[in-house]
Amino acid sequence: MTVVLDKQTKVITGNAAAAYAAMLCRPDVVAAYPITPQSEVIEQLAKFHADGILDCEYVNVEGENSAQNVVCATTMAGGRAFTATSSYGLVYMYDAMFQTAGFRAPVVMINVNREPPGIHAVCSGQQDMISVRDSGWVQLIVENCQEILDTTIMAFRLAEDYDIQLPVMVNYDGYYLSFLAESVEIPGIGEVDGYLEELKTQPPRTRLLPGTNLGCGSHGIGMGYVELRKKHMAAMERVKTKIDEIDRGFSETFGRGYGGQIEEYRAEDADIVLVTSGSAVGTARTMIDAKREQGVKAGLVKLRLYRPFPVERLSRALRGKKAIGVLDRSVCFGWDCGPMYMETRALTPEIGIVPMLSFIDGLANMDITQEHIGRMIDDIHAASQGRPYQEVTWLP
Amino acid sequence: MVDKEHQNLFETEASWSDASETVLCHHTGDWRTERPVFDHDKCNACGFCYTYCPPQCIVDDEDGIHYKADLEYCKGCGVCARECPKEAITMAPEGDYADDCRVG
Amino acid sequence: MSAKEIRFHGRGGQGAVLAARMLASALAAEGKCVASFPMYGFERRGMPVVAFTRFDEQPIREKTQIYTPDCLVVVDFTLLSLANLFDGLKPDGVLILNSAKPLEKPPHPNLKRAGLVNATQIALCEIGRDIPNTCLIGALAKVTGWVELESVLQGLGDYLEGDMLKRNLRNAERGYHEVEVMTW
Numbered sequence: 001m002t003v004v005l006d007k008q009t010k011v012i013t014g015n016a017a018a019a020y021a022a023m024l025c026r027p028d029v030v031a032a033y034p035i036t037p038q039s040e041v042i043e044q045l046a047k048f049h050a051d052g053i054l055d056c057e058y059v060n061v062e063g064e065n066s067a068q069n070v071v072c073a074t075t076m077a078g079g080r081a082f083t084a085t086s087s088y089g090l091v092y093m094y095d096a097m098f099q100t101a102g103f104r105a106p107v108v109m110i111n112v113n114r115e116p117p118g119i120h121a122v123c124s125g126q127q128d129m130i131s132v133r134d135s136g137w138v139q140l141i142v143e144n145c146q147e148i149l150d151t152t153i154m155a156f157r158l159a160e161d162y163d164i165q166l167p168v169m170v171n172y173d174g175y176y177l178s179f180l181a182e183s184v185e186i187p188g189i190g191e192v193d194g195y196l197e198e199l200k201t202q203p204p205r206t207r208l209l210p211g212t213n214l215g216c217g218s219h220g221i222g223m224g225y226v227e228l229r230k231k232h233m234a235a236m237e238r239v240k241t242k243i244d245e246i247d248r249g250f251s252e253t254f255g256r257g258y259g260g261q262i263e264e265y266r267a268e269d270a271d272i273v274l275v276t277s278g279s280a281v282g283t284a285r286t287m288i289d290a291k292r293e294q295g296v297k298a299g300l301v302k303l304r305l306y307r308p309f310p311v312e313r314l315s316r317a318l319r320g321k322k323a324i325g326v327l328d329r330s331v332c333f334g335w336d337c338g339p340m341y342m343e344t345r346a347l348t349p350e351i352g353i354v355p356m357l358s359f360i361d362g363l364a365n366m367d368i369t370q371e372h373i374g375r376m377i378d379d380i381h382a383a384s385q386g387r388p389y390q391e392v393t394w395l396p
Numbered sequence: 397m398v399d400k401e402h403q404n405l406f407e408t409e410a411s412w413s414d415a416s417e418t419v420l421c422h423h424t425g426d427w428r429t430e431r432p433v434f435d436h437d438k439c440n441a442c443g444f445c446y447t448y449c450p451p452q453c454i455v456d457d458e459d460g461i462h463y464k465a466d467l468e469y470c471k472g473c474g475v476c477a478r479e480c481p482k483e484a485i486t487m488a489p490e491g492d493y494a495d496d497c498r499v500g
Numbered sequence: 501m502s503a504k505e506i507r508f509h510g511r512g513g514q515g516a517v518l519a520a521r522m523l524a525s526a527l528a529a530e531g532k533c534v535a536s537f538p539m540y541g542f543e544r545r546g547m548p549v550v551a552f553t554r555f556d557e558q559p560i561r562e563k564t565q566i567y568t569p570d571c572l573v574v575v576d577f578t579l580l581s582l583a584n585l586f587d588g589l590k591p592d593g594v595l596i597l598n599s600a601k602p603l604e605k606p607p608h609p610n611l612k613r614a615g616l617v618n619a620t621q622i623a624l625c626e627i628g629r630d631i632p633n634t635c636l637i638g639a640l641a642k643v644t645g646w647v648e649l650e651s652v653l654q655g656l657g658d659y660l661e662g663d664m665l666k667r668n669l670r671n672a673e674r675g676y677h678e679v680e681v682m683t684w
Contacts, residue, residue, distance in 0.1 A: 010658070011525040011534060119411050144563075176563045180537040181521045183528050279563035286561050365539065367565045429630070 005053060007188035014177040017145045017184050018084065018110045018170070019044035021152035024192040025108075028079035029057045031067035033089065036122050037174035038112040041084040064089035068096030068107075075105040076216055078207035080156065083107070086174060087114035087128040094132070100167045101136030103216050104232070106159035106205075107167040109137075110152065113278070113329070114174040115364050123365035124174035126278065126330040129306070130339050136232055138168040138239050139307040141277040145182040148172050150256055151304075153192060154246050161246075162202040163238055171306075173329070175365055176279040187254060195253050236308045243305055261310035263302040264317050266292065270299025272380045273318060275344055276327035277303040280361075280368045284327075287373040291381075298377050309343050315350035323355040323384035325376050329362040337392045355383035361395035372396065424451070428472035430487045436462050438484035445476035445485060503556035504646060505566045509585055510575030512540065512547045515633030518659065519573065520551035523637050525655035526647050527555040535560040548579060555646075569593060571644060573636055575619075580607060596640045596679075598632045606684045615643035617679040619671075626671045627664075634668040638675030649676045 005024075012020070018041045022030070030049070032042040048054035061067045064085050071081035085093065090111055100107050115125035129139060138158065142151050148170070155168040172178065208214060220228050244260030251257030265281075266288055267273050276284055281302045291298045301317050303310070318324055328338025335342050341358035348356075359376050362368040372395050383389035406412065432445075439462050446454040446463055453469035454476060456462075465476070477485040506523065510516025517538040524536035536553040552566040568588040573596045579585060580597075586608035593610050597603070598619040606614070617639045619632030626635075634656065641647050653669050660668050 011521070011528045011536075013521075013537075173563075175539060176537065179517075180535060180563065181524050182535050182560075183533065282561040282563045369564045369567070370562060 015040035017149040027082040029074040031070040031083040035089040037178040064092040068093035072100040084110035086112040261305040265300040267299030271297040325357040325380040507569040508551040519633035526651040635675035638672035639679035
């Protein structure tokens, strides 16, 4: 007998919020392998499963590479699948990730941002997510525990949408969000069923079925390969408007919205803007307010969607600004700057040539403090007034 | 704005460290909240405790037959007590604790 | 009441992280907005851990560590020797300390009040193990007045059940009633 959970508000960690969201979406299969700082996600799902709250195949795999293969196969067979990982686990499933994306398998995966191998650190950092940015996955980044829960639910709605059919990775900062306990409104199971009902009205996607002759993963040589690549790219493009629609729909159903691809905080009338993602956004909001009170017309753009890159909306948000700063929690090897900065800089034809500053902070659990954000805004402000500035700054 | 002055923690380009300075001199004995107590009457000197000890801190006892824990390193994990086939090892709490509890 | 920041210092395995979260639950039960998270290096017993809890009437947006605590909770007496334990303590900051003996003098100039309770002994008596965390939350409730004991006890139900819950309820109550306040 399955226990049914009603709507409730509870103080839970970011990891627990992800687990609640996954449970509420009733996956057929959960592939489970632990890694700090994600382990609580799959541990909580194991508890839901043991308590009769989650009815699924809970597969204990021997490593993340298998985990990705399991969830890929599940979705190819028409089921709903979920897994969670981080850093070492993410790179361990590297080949399988390309497979999932190339097969257009609508897997939903949590990636808790942690520094990848090379310098051993069990610490937050976005390099893991950056290292797979061209794998063909949709990548979202969230700011707080409520958003973790809500975005994970939206991730299933997005991944399985007939027009999309792409795997979706929901990223959140290790430690600063994974272990952060906040009050979270957890929808009842019926509410989420109702929200995802719309997927059932769409055409069914092609699936592997025993007894049929259909298979996936055959050779795509020459023009066949090119054609599938183009279709994948086109689907990526469609994610942008789709995610805005889904956000609006979620807001209508649950009363909470996040702006879709990006959120502009006091950015419309701002002279200078800081672009950033993840938990740092929360801290930045406070500093933006403080600087505004001092007379600096600063604004913030929160990057929620990273892949595909929200070219159009970000360009519109940044056009006309006097200087722009981008805060990265990772590095772009080869360009000596932050990766999101580099991609924002590529919007220059759309927004014009304005001073752009790259800030690299928050690597390996280093705290992105209010004081750091204050300094960043000061630097962007100086640049906007024609004073000399440094293009790339590493903090602290 | 100029980056703050940074004092390098590593002399090398990658994360090299010298084990003789870090691991081997780390006296982990003070992590302990309980310690193994060896009963020589029950012990048959099979060496299981020596084999199973994770940080390999079981050493020869002074009598040359039995075993004891090197208390400079023993973290009190209790694996030796668990694995001893003769139940000759028990874990005893470190330090003194008050026997009385205030009632009411 | 403006935002308050509490920093917990303990060693891995003593329940400092859980204490920070239990306090957050208790405050949330009274309608406060809360945020609590730990920071630790190596995950093992005995290693110093720090945990942060913020509460306010408004939603907490900052996701940073706590640099200017209003209150410090020290779960392990031996941590008092840590050089930066008192860093940033606000003037009139308060300390909640697990200690068997009174403090001879305030360990920091900003410290005007400390709540001392022998939480280790109480925990060994009530729980049978040296897990002083719930005792110290009870002490904090009494000394600061920021949260009612009732809310603390109610919040524990989210984390514990059965016999362990009963023992920790007693642990928290004893912390509340037996904490002794020192002022300088």
